[in-house]
Amino acid sequence: MKAPSIKFSRWRRIIYPFLILFLIFSFFFVSYMIKLDKQVTEQFEGKRWEVPSRVYARPLELYAGKVISVDQLLFELRLLRYEKSTDNDIGSYLQQDNKVAIHTRPFNFWDENAPSIMLEVTFKRNKILSIKDTNSQEELDVWRLEPLFIGGIYPKINEDRVLLRIQDVPETLINTLLEVEDRHFYEHFGVAPLSIIRALVANIRAGGRVQGGSTLTQQLVKNFYLSSEKTITRKLNEALMALLLEFHYSKNEILEAYLNEIYLGQDGSRAIHGFGLAAEYYFDKPLENLDETQIALLVGLVKGASYYNPRRFSDRALKRRNVVLMVQARAGIVAEEDLVELKDSPLNISKYGPSGVTKYPAFMDLVRRQLNKDYRPEDLSSAGLRLFTTIDPLVQFEVEESIDKRLPKLEQKAKLEKNVLEAAAMVTDAGSGAVRALVGGREFRASGFNRALDSHRHIGSLIKPAVYLSALQQPELYRLNTTLEDSAITITMENGFQWSPENYDKREHGDVALISALANSYNLATVRLGMELGLDNISHTLHALGVEREIAIYPSMLLGAVDMSVYEVLKMYQTLSAQGFQTPVRAIQAVTSSTGEVLSRYPINVEQTLSSEAVYLLKTALQEVAKTGTAKKIYRRMPQSFSVAGKTGTTNDYRDSWFAGMTGDKVAVVWLGADDNQSIRLTGSSGALPIWTDIISATASRSMDIPIAENIIFKRSSAIIHTSGSVKCVENKVFPFIWGSVPSRLEEPPCTEDNLLTND
Amino acid sequence: MIDQNSRFVYLIICLIAISACSTSGKRSDTISTINDGILVPDATTKKQESIIIRPTKKTEFISKPVVRNLLKKAKIHSDVMDYDSAINLLERGIAISPNNPILWQNMAAVRLKQGDLAQAKQLAMKSNVLVEADEELRSINLQLINEASRREKVQKLGGSVLH
The missing domain is CATH 3.30.2060.10 (Penicillin-binding protein 1b domain)
Known part of the structure; x- marks a missing residue:
């Protein structure tokens, strides 16, 4: 009786540890499988929908x-x-x-x-x-x-794809792919042991890797990993994950994911994933328009997109494509008799792929910022949105070309070191506020510091229109021909510090009509006028023009000791261009889902913040800046009949050179300066203005005929006009006035024998 | 209350008028002075010193086939209450003809239909700044502004009753 019991307990002693070991192993295996399962389903669900936004120009x-x-x-x-x-x-x-x-x-x-x-x-x-x-x-x-495709908004790992649905994929592609990569795709459970053995034998015979045994499912799993390490553990993991994937998803779902996921090339930092994007990238065509040879090439690339890169190694690519063509012929996808001809055909790839790496990083920066208000960054980079923006590549080209051409010459002229000069510029549509061009630095293609949006510099005389507009909003006191005094002034600040501004030419110009003081950018007359009006008043006007930042109220603000970006200046001048209506500066028109459903529209919204009549008068004065004032160089290159309005800006020690101006259809702001804030020895007129003139003469089509506001009347009156260093008291010059503010004879400047030089 | 249909009827009348006399629009845009030398844009304005006549510019506002085309399409969309498309077409027009008061006016009218009263008012005001001597357009803008204000008041009253 004892013997069996001894025997049994011996067995038990042998089996139990194994059983325990087995149970422990099973526990860990199941836990591990659960972990892998979670990983693979998460990856799969995530990857299936991660499609970058596609961004288009106007x-x-x-x-x-x-x-x-x-x-x-x-x-x-x-x-x-x-x-x-x-x-x-x-x-x-x-x-x-x-x-x-x-x-x-x-x-x-x-x-x-x-x-x-x-x-x-x-x-x-x-x-x-x-x-x-x-x-x-x-x-x-x-x-x-x-519209031109100008780039994508990618997730951090920079993958790009054009989402395909399996029903839209050409049969030839699916058949070729399965024939070449996995003939038993619809039969196996994710792993095909026979294929692995067959591949192993073939590889041993050939003395190297000539055949892969991975199923499409395994390849898909492999693509989920970012590294390409080749270890046994990794291989085992892949096999397990492939089994799990097959357990969760249908064959067609897996195939669809594969078609969208497989890596097929590299465009700079952008990885080309999936056949949809690869068709565009290599052939510049949608997938459904490819012929058999082109499909053969794409399927051939699965084996090694870098090694067979058809743009770099066309011979290798051609050989590989022809191998695939033979497979196609064997499977009856192409006719045997056509094979010779097909093999002789060239690769037919396009010279350049439509690059998803944007040429306009500074503009894209603005697009992202404007979209970030309404969309989460992860949606922008993964939800496959289509973004319709406002950039006009023709205008952008002119801006870039002018900056490219002018900066070296200006550096030479100002005796600056090479590449010291930096530039930023923006151009918008006068009516809609749509951004047509944006340059954030002289390296147009680099997405570095965006000077147009993030560089805040003193704006110098660009602020003067706000001072004069504050005056013209009191029409009973200030008109275009009101005489101002351009004479030395010393202002004592609260801290006892005394400020004595000077004119650019260090001279005093005496009596001068308001319109001439602005046209010639006289500092002394402006400071006197601003102090008379009150600094709070000027600050109020700046906000009405669209400036959002808090402005430090110091007398020096009257001469532009206020930091602003090109973008902020543009907003101010946009309001002037729009007759006193703030019009948001927009970079986006509409956003749709990948299926074309409109998700957001960004329509024109306007808000009147300033009197149109006062703005009318100010714009007349800004036209004078171009006709006879500091920007008269414009008309050396543009016809007199083409009216423009604008203002030059130069800051202390010539650190910044600005020009902001408008025509009937465009508003443009140009800034030049150095990143370390050193003197660039250029004025607004000698630096930014020539670039502005280049841009406007190449892109603007409408002269600035200011619509005459309802309460504007024209009357002949006299004024002390300063042009090119000469002073004239002109009588009978036609000026616009706001209704009810026409000066009486007594209010007009007396033209004496001395200053009455001409009748205009 | 302004009726949207009448707005577009008005527009169609304009279009017919233009096509009927597109070559007869010989305009004298010159400014001349009489008497005391005061120049105003239009004799039809109420100012007594008014001297010169600036003919209506309406013909010019919609003389471009592209603007006419976009306006017509905008009307079609507006009629079937597809206001976003109508606005989109009008905005395309504004990109082409930024100072065209008819486009801005129609934007105001469509926004009014959408119930965006504040924008309807602002856009009509914007149109008004651009109409120059065209009293007819000005009058429609004023009607749009009044209607938007009236509806705003009704909304406010409704609001105060509710609260």
Whole structure:
């Protein structure tokens, strides 16, 4: 009786530890599997939807009467990667003399879906004369070209993809992919032991790695990891995760994820993931438009996108593609008899991929900031939004070109070291406040310090319009021809410090009409006027113009000892341009979801904060700045008939050179300075103004004819006008006045024998 | 109360008028002075010293086919209460013709329909600054402003009753 019991207990002694070990192992294994399961499902769910936002520029509107040159239209078409061709394919153009034929691409705007059509645009000098739909032979009133894709908003790891749905993926691609990478995809459970053994044997025979045994599911799991370490543990993990993935998701879900996830190339810091984006990146076409050879190349790249990079190693890529073509022929995806011809065909890749690395980082910075008010950063980088912005690549080009060309010359002229001079500029639409160009530094493509938004510098005389506007808002006291006194003044501050400002030319100019004092940017007259009006009054006007920051109330603020960015200055001048209505400076028009549903619109909103009549008078004075004052150089290069208004700004020791100004359709601000705040030995007129003039003469199409406000009347009156160093008391000069404020004879400046030099 | 349909009827009348006499618009934009030398933009304004006549610029405001086209499309969208699209079309017009009071006026009208009373008022005021001598447009703007103000008052009254 004892023997079996001894035997049993011996067995027990042997088995129990194993059992315990097995239980412990099982416990850890199950825990580990749960951990892996969590990891793999999280990754899968996350990855499936992580699609960066796609950002577009404004669409170019073509219509009869539009001011645009043939060259500018061709420039836009080339940016949009239209090909010059006589074939008349979609996405091609052909220019003949003053006519440009375009076969447009279809595009889904946020407000309508535009089909592809054939256009003929006829030019007369630098204007569009007519646009015709060449199919119907009908004249079109207006046509919008598709907007330029200017970049994506990526998550930190910089992945990009164009989301595909499995039903939209060409069958040829799916069949080729499965044929090459995983023939038994629909049969296995995530891992195919036979394939692994087959691959192992093949690799041993070849003495190296020639064949992979991974299923698509395993490859997908591998893509979830960021590193590419090759260890046994990692391989085991991948296999387990593949099994888990197959347990949770259907084959089609896994295949869809794979098509969107697989790594297929590198564009600078941007990783190209998925076949949708790869089609765009390599062929500049949507996936559904690719032929068999192009699909073969993309499938070939799965094996090693860097090694077979078709732009860098075209021979390797061609060989690899032809291997895939043979597989295609064997599987009946392409006809055997076509194989020779197909193998002989070139790679047909586009010269440059549409880069997702934006050319306009400073503008994108503004886009992000404006969107951050309404969207979480993670949604911007992963929800596949489409962002329609306002930037006009033609205007941006002119701004960049001018800065690029002028800065070295200005450095030479001012005897500055090379690359010391920095620049920032912004251009907006006068009516809508839409930002058309933004430059944040002379390195346009680098996303560094954005001087247009973040560099706050003294604005010098750019502040003077606020002083004069404060005066003109009291029409019974101040008119354009009111005589001001430009003479030395010393102001004692509360702390006992005495401030004695000076004019730029260190002289006093005596009696001067208000309009002339502003046109010539006289400091003494301005300080006297500002002190008369009260500093709080000026501060109030600055806020009404759109300045949001608190302003330190010191007399020196009258000459621009106030720090502002280009963006803030632009807002002020935008309000002036808009007749005293604050119009938000907008970089975004609309945001849609990846399926085209409009999520947000950013319509024009206006708010009147200043009297339109006073602004009318001020703008008349700012026109005088350009006609006869500190900015008269403008008209050396622009026709007198094209009216502009603006103001130069120079700060102490020539640290900053500013020009802010407007036409009938554009508002632009240009700043030059050095990052270390050293003197750049340039005035507003010698530094920023030439750049501003370049930009405006290339992009503005409307002269600034100020709409005459309701209560404005014109009357002849006299005034002491200073031009080019000479002083004249002119009689019978026509001035605008606000109704009810026309000066009586007694209030007009007396023109004596001495100063009555001319009748104007 | 301004009726939106009448706004657009007005617009259509303008369009017909323009197409009917598009070549007869020989305008004298010159400023001349008479008597005491005071110049005003329009003789139709109430100022007694008014001297010169500036013809209505309405024809100029919508003479561009592109602006007409966008206005027409805006009307179609507004009629079916697709106000966002209507505003979008008007904004495209403003980008092309920034000082066009008819575009701003229509923006005001659409915003009024949307119930954005404050913006409707502001946009009509903006249009008013641009109308220059066009009394007809000015009068419509004033109606828009009055209507928006009236509705604001009604809303406030409603609010105070509720509270």
